[in-house]
Each structure stands twice: as structure tokens, then as C-alpha cells.
Amino acid sequence: MRFLNTALAVILIVTLSLINVAYAERNFGTGADMTQLAKISSILAAPERYMSSPITVEGAIVKVCSKRGCWMELASDKKFQTLRIKVRDGDMVFPMAAMGKVAYATGQLKALELSLEQSKKYLAYLAQENDEQFDVNSVTQTMTIYELSPTGVTIKD
């Protein structure tokens, strides 16, 4: 009986630990559709061209939501540029340990129209993140930011 209890405990711990094992490729949702690849820099240069149908983007994961894994940022092929991949809480949970890995995300590009107040807050947040001086009164116009709402994501090692 003691052997049975020990064996069950070992099986439980090993099984649960296996979930943390690194995967060579991990899919979320439907997985990414590699046939619709578009460059992040091209998308952000002319976003209106990419709003009508689903697209796939590729990039190294450079930031992940640390609380719920509900968003991640992919590095663009252009310096200082990223695209946020955002899901509803729980639909997909992007692992923090995937930072630096290459991700492919297929979905719909969405435009978020910020009010003047939101634009100020957003730019102040970016300046704080980058440790830069920022004058909130310098913002006089509203802005639009873009993010991808994915139906499928593939993360490769």
C-alpha cells in the first residue's frame, strides 16, 4: 500500500512537471497560417491596406503580459518598432518563458482610436518605459494604435 501511495505521488508530480517541458513548436488556437505572411514594418506603414482580411505576422517575442499572458509584442523587421498581439483574457495564454522565440500570429489587424487624454497617457507610458523626458502638453492630437487580434499563433524555438 505504501508503495502504491509513493508511486501515485511520483506519477502526479512527474505528469504535472512535464507541462513545463520546452516545446520545439507550440500552437495556440488554430496555429498560424504561414501562407499569409506580411512584414510588420509594411503593415504599420500602411495599416489601412491590411484591415480587410486576416494577415500573418512574424517576429521575435520581445514582451509578454506578465500577469495573464494576454498579450505579447513582436519585434518588427524595423528598429524600435513592435506590433502587439492581443487576445481576450484566457483565450490564449502566451508564456513569459517564450521571450526571444520567434512567433507567427494570424488574425485581424485592429485600429484603436485613442482620445486626446488616452493619447497623452499612452505616450507618457512609453516615455516612462524608455526612460525619456516627456511633456504631456506637447500632445495636441489624438492618435491611433494598431494591434493584431489572433485566431492562431505558432511559437517556434
Added chain:
Amino acid sequence: MAIKINWFKLNRSLHRDIGYFCIGLTLIFAISGIALNHVDDWNPNYQVTQQRHFIPDINTKIDNDDFESWLLSELKLDTSVKARFWESPKKYKIFTKHNHTLLIDTQKNNVVIEQVTPRFLLKSFNFLHLNEAKSAWTYFSDLYAAMLIYLALSALFMVKGKNGVKSLRGLLVLAGFCVPAAFVIIYSY
């Protein structure tokens, strides 16, 4: 001859055996429940450690071809680079194959080594609690919920007499409903 079922005994036996089966699941959901309840105060899935280093030559060497290997050796990190990214004109990020993120401030000649390590077991508990597994786990956890409902209802018929639910102890059942109701009344209106 009709078989007479002793419902009281059957209920106790089922409550006992289903209860035994639910111990593991209840611990998993309860432990991860506490962990996830405090997501604003800590990271329930990963342990994130940071070490700050001052390396005086970063801004002069960052454009060199061997910068990355030089930096890794300065930081005594035996690994290789997986990806890199210019976050801003002053901030450069390097990701290593051993899950380090090097946050390089070229203006201040600072490097923060950030390492993300999954929390042993707890990450797996949270994985199940948040139904990241989806598919069959969804149905299995529905079954677990049904078993919990059975355990709750069958508990009402476990004890007869002066300690039964019809005695003063029944007030504890009432309290179990009143406490959440009070929170709803206080916080949701």
C-alpha cells in the same frame, strides 16, 4: 424479494469515495486559486529575477561585431544569443538560449540580466485552473465541479440527530450563503 437500499449508508459511502477522489483536484484548484487571486501582487507562474551590472565600455563597443560575445563573457554567461531587438535609440535587448533577457541601457552603461523561471508545480496548477489545456480537460473539470456539487449537497444528509443540519449547526449552512451574498450587496451596488 425487494432489495432494501440504505440511502443514508450509500450516501456516506459515495461522499467518502468521491471525496477521496477529489482531494488532489481540490488541492490543485485551491492552491492555484490563492496564487491567481493575488496576480496583482506577484507573478503566479514565473519567478523573475533581476541582476544589475555596470559595464563602462558598453556605449563604445555596442557597434562592434563581437559585442554580443564580449558582453556575455563580461557577464560570465555561458550561453548564446537567440534574438536581439532595439527597443529605443538607448535601449537594446538581447535574449539568450538560457532564457536570460539582457536589458542594455547604452546611455547609462547598465545591463539588467532578467531571468524568467517557471514556478515548480504551481505553473502547472495554474495551467489547469485557467483551463489552458482546453479540450478534454474542460469536460473533466466540469465533472469535478459536478462532484463538488454532490459533495456539498450530500453533506447535508451525512449526520443525523443533534449535530445534523436540522440542529443549530444548520446555521453554518446559512452562513455559507450569507457571506458571499453580503459581499455582493456591499461591493456590487
